[in-house]
Amino acid sequence: MLSSKGIIGLIVLYFVADYSLKYLRKRSKDFESNTTESSRNIIDGVEGLIGNTPLVRIKSLSDATGCDILAKAEMTNPGGSAKDRVALAIINAAEAQGLLTKKGDMVFEGTSGSTGISLAMICRLKGYIAHICLPDDTTQEKVDLLEHLGAVVEKVPPAGIVDPRQYVNIARSRAESSSAVFADQFENEANWTAHYNHTGPEIYTQTNGRLDVFLTGAGTGGTISGVARYLKPLIPSLKVVLADPPGSGLYNKVKNGVMFDIAEREGTRRRHQIDTIIEGIGINRVTANFEAGRQLIDDAVRVTDNQALQMANYLVQNDGLFIGSSTAVNCVAVAAYAKKIGPGHTIVTVLCDSGTRHLSKFWKAVPTGPPLSLDEILNI
Numbered sequence: 001m002l003s004s005k006g007i008i009g010l011i012v013l014y015f016v017a018d019y020s021l022k023y024l025r026k027r028s029k030d031f032e033s034n035t036t037e038s039s040r041n042i043i044d045g046v047e048g049l050i051g052n053t054p055l056v057r058i059k060s061l062s063d064a065t066g067c068d069i070l071a072k073a074e075m076t077n078p079g080g081s082a083k084d085r086v087a088l089a090i091i092n093a094a095e096a097q098g099l100l101t102k103k104g105d106m107v108f109e110g111t112s113g114s115t116g117i118s119l120a121m122i123c124r125l126k127g128y129i130a131h132i133c134l135p136d137d138t139t140q141e142k143v144d145l146l147e148h149l150g151a152v153v154e155k156v157p158p159a160g161i162v163d164p165r166q167y168v169n170i171a172r173s174r175a176e177s178s179s180a181v182f183a184d185q186f187e188n189e190a191n192w193t194a195h196y197n198h199t200g201p202e203i204y205t206q207t208n209g210r211l212d213v214f215l216t217g218a219g220t221g222g223t224i225s226g227v228a229r230y231l232k233p234l235i236p237s238l239k240v241v242l243a244d245p246p247g248s249g250l251y252n253k254v255k256n257g258v259m260f261d262i263a264e265r266e267g268t269r270r271r272h273q274i275d276t277i278i279e280g281i282g283i284n285r286v287t288a289n290f291e292a293g294r295q296l297i298d299d300a301v302r303v304t305d306n307q308a309l310q311m312a313n314y315l316v317q318n319d320g321l322f323i324g325s326s327t328a329v330n331c332v333a334v335a336a337y338a339k340k341i342g343p344g345h346t347i348v349t350v351l352c353d354s355g356t357r358h359l360s361k362f363w364k365a366v367p368t369g370p371p372l373s374l375d376e377i378l379n380i
């Protein structure tokens with residue numbers, strides 16, 4: 001015979017078992033419906049992988065400065081850099097203007113950098129043909145990559161920007177003479193508007209609008225202008241800061257309103273004026289894309305090659321973060337600016353591309369020993 005305590009125990013056990021069973025059934029139903037939902041959440045084609053890049057907190061730099069150092073991981077775009085956003089925007093704009101209408105239509109660009117790779121990728125997936133003009137001393141790795149992506153590669157001898165045989169000028173004249181599209185990343189406003197329409201809003205959403213500084217380098221100027229134009233009206237206290245490598249005139253343009261670099265002082269001009277290991281950022285003229293946001297840039301930080309090289313070693317050893325040369329410049333500048341404004345701030349920068357794009361030049365020069373401390377890097 002069961003005692004009354006035993007009967008109560010059995011009743012409780014029955015209800016517990018019944019509840020658990022119902023709970024498990026509900027969980028499995030939820031799981032099924034979630035699975036069905038997520039299986040519908042499929043990205044349609046490679047262009048769907050462009051943008052919506054993660055914002056990652058760089059632990060070593062954040063811990064060392066007392067600021068939240070956040071970086072937009074643009075190397076996670078399918079073509080490996082933010083230039084995917086720009087290439088897609090340029091092609092979409094050309095299509096909208098009726099300049100690209102059928103498979104086999106040509107897109108010309110003069111570039112030895114990431115834009116060529118992104119254009120080749122987008123042209124391939126849309127059925128167009130990218131024709132990329134580049135200097136004949138561009139690494140074979142890059143030429144191979146472009147050709148594997150289906151681009152026509154035309155190598156030309158290095159020449160100054162005013163020379164009609166310079167690679168950008170050749171690309172422009174080829175496009176004009178064949179009535180084809182000239183992508184023109186430096187002057188084409190589809191560039192900064194891509195960052196205004198996507199990169200800026202993504203940063204705002206990812207930080208809930210809580211950031212004190214946006215800092216990055218400028219090549220065409222598309223990134224800094226587009227992001228600044230989107231974020232500044234929403235966050236009036238935001239400081240926009242330029243990171244500038246050796247040989248570039250932009251630092252002085254921002255600080256003093258004139259385009260001048262110390263390497264250009266009288267008697268010191270060389271044939272290759274920009275004598276730096278950094279690729280993708282730094283320029284000595286004001287492009288339409290830089291001009292679009294120039295007035296919104298509050299400050300600039302200059303970074304040396306040696307600092308960038310030491311930073312690459314610092315980040316790979318402390319964070320396992322393998323970065324390219326322009327990213328190294330951004331990270332030095334971010335650390336310097338964080339030290340200047342003090343702890344408690346949120347600073348957003350850009351991880352432009354991965355070190356894998358820079359194995360044959362930049363990474364050959366990166367030191368391999370134990371990394372310097374952040375203070376040592378900033379004081380070299």
Ligand SMILES: Cc1ncc(COP(=O)(O)O)c(C=O)c1O
Pocket residue numbers: 081113114115217218219220221222223224279280281324326327352353
């Ligand atoms: C690797 C890399 N980083 C940074 C930049 C600079 O970006 P933006 O052209 O938007 O100024 C470029 C531009 O070419 C680049 O190729």
